[in-house]
Amino acid sequence: MVKKSLFFTSGFFFLTIWLMVSMTSSQTVRGVTDTEVLIGQWGPQTGPAAPWGAVARGTDLLVRIINEEGGIHGRKFKYFLRDDSYMPAKTKAIAKEFVEQIGVFAVVGGVGVACGMTARDYLMENKVPWCGPVTGVYEWITPIQKYLFAIYPLYDDEAFNLTGYLYEKLGYKKIAMFYQNDDYGKQGVMGVERYLLKKNIKLVEKVSAEVTDRDLSTHALKLKNSGAEAVIMWTMPTHAALILAETAKIGYKPQWATSNTLSDSALMMQITKGLWAGMINSFFGELPDSKHPLMVKYREWHKKLAPQERWGVFYYAGIIFAEPFFEGVRRAGRNLTPETWVKAMETLKNWQGIGPPITYGPPKTPMDRQGGKHVFYGKVRADGSVERLTDWIQITK
Numbered sequence: 001m002v003k004k005s006l007f008f009t010s011g012f013f014f015l016t017i018w019l020m021v022s023m024t025s026s027q028t029v030r031g032v033t034d035t036e037v038l039i040g041q042w043g044p045q046t047g048p049a050a051p052w053g054a055v056a057r058g059t060d061l062l063v064r065i066i067n068e069e070g071g072i073h074g075r076k077f078k079y080f081l082r083d084d085s086y087m088p089a090k091t092k093a094i095a096k097e098f099v100e101q102i103g104v105f106a107v108v109g110g111v112g113v114a115c116g117m118t119a120r121d122y123l124m125e126n127k128v129p130w131c132g133p134v135t136g137v138y139e140w141i142t143p144i145q146k147y148l149f150a151i152y153p154l155y156d157d158e159a160f161n162l163t164g165y166l167y168e169k170l171g172y173k174k175i176a177m178f179y180q181n182d183d184y185g186k187q188g189v190m191g192v193e194r195y196l197l198k199k200n201i202k203l204v205e206k207v208s209a210e211v212t213d214r215d216l217s218t219h220a221l222k223l224k225n226s227g228a229e230a231v232i233m234w235t236m237p238t239h240a241a242l243i244l245a246e247t248a249k250i251g252y253k254p255q256w257a258t259s260n261t262l263s264d265s266a267l268m269m270q271i272t273k274g275l276w277a278g279m280i281n282s283f284f285g286e287l288p289d290s291k292h293p294l295m296v297k298y299r300e301w302h303k304k305l306a307p308q309e310r311w312g313v314f315y316y317a318g319i320i321f322a323e324p325f326f327e328g329v330r331r332a333g334r335n336l337t338p339e340t341w342v343k344a345m346e347t348l349k350n351w352q353g354i355g356p357p358i359t360y361g362p363p364k365t366p367m368d369r370q371g372g373k374h375v376f377y378g379k380v381r382a383d384g385s386v387e388r389l390t391d392w393i394q395i396t397k
Helices: 002-026 049-068 088-102 115-126 153-168 183-198 218-225 239-251 265-272 293-305 313-320 325-333 338-345
Strands: 035-043 076-083 106-108 176-180 203-210 230-234 255-258 280-283 372-378 387-388
Touching: 035 049, 035 088, 035 153, 049 076, 049 280, 049 293, 049 325, 076 088, 115 183, 153 176, 153 183, 153 230, 153 280, 153 372, 176 183, 176 218, 176 239, 183 230, 203 218, 218 239, 230 239, 239 265, 265 313, 265 372, 280 313, 293 313, 325 338
Parallel strands: 035 076, 035 106, 176 203, 176 230, 230 255, 255 280
Antiparallel strands: 280 372, 372 387
């Protein structure tokens, strides 16, 4: 009888210990419970880059859609959006809030090179998965970051190919550059100059602007005096509107071309008061009125869940940057940890939502963490709609 009592007592003891260990281990994944996953994103809801703030609100729509459809593996998602006003100091504080106060599992999206760079090392040290920084720079993949998966096409490659389109397809030989004086703008310049070097020619002019600049009259005059037939711009929306206004004042009308960062044509037409017409853009996502089945689905949910938001490229870009994250969560299964999510993401091969085909792999080279490698080109019509000029084009070297 004593032996039986000891047996049951010891059995109960070990069962209790096992349950305690199991419960503890299930609670050690930051931001993940049996019913919920916490994720966050910063984005400029105010300040000069505020038009890009729509990206973070678009991600919110996708989160709500997934939750309405029942979540993933029995878990729904709680989304935290913070306004950093495109100010790196604020971004750094937000990243710490996400980890130390809220305890998010992952960061999705996040506009800005300088902003993101204040958070990158901190997030990686804390093993926070980060999917789809909303910029296309080498800093996200070089050096390789285990928990960071880039989606945005590299600006260097995008600019290289866009220059080739202007030079070879449209016949423009005198090309100038107007760019933002930071890593975003400079990596655009890098791609343009890399292409022109192949042709043994140089930019006829390159003009930079600081984020805080508002008087661009001298910038416009330099571009006009260069005699450039085409000007490639790599700027934020505010500067794009200002430079077009200034060049219009002095009667300078080159062929303008720009990155997919300014591909929300309807909004840019509004901001520039119609001067965006004729712009050649590269695009990294389906056009607003696309008949793609997912676009149709998302538009229907948009009308139901967020009718106050304008349906445009900047807004649903927030879906594009988040789709691969959620696919990784699906593939990771019920046992969701940073490690299982990373392994799941590495299985994506030409996976496509409403953005470019996405491919990752075990991190042998930096490009194994660069998911998006395609764009297509379009030209803005007078009514703000877009004439699609090409199919998807791979832009890697």
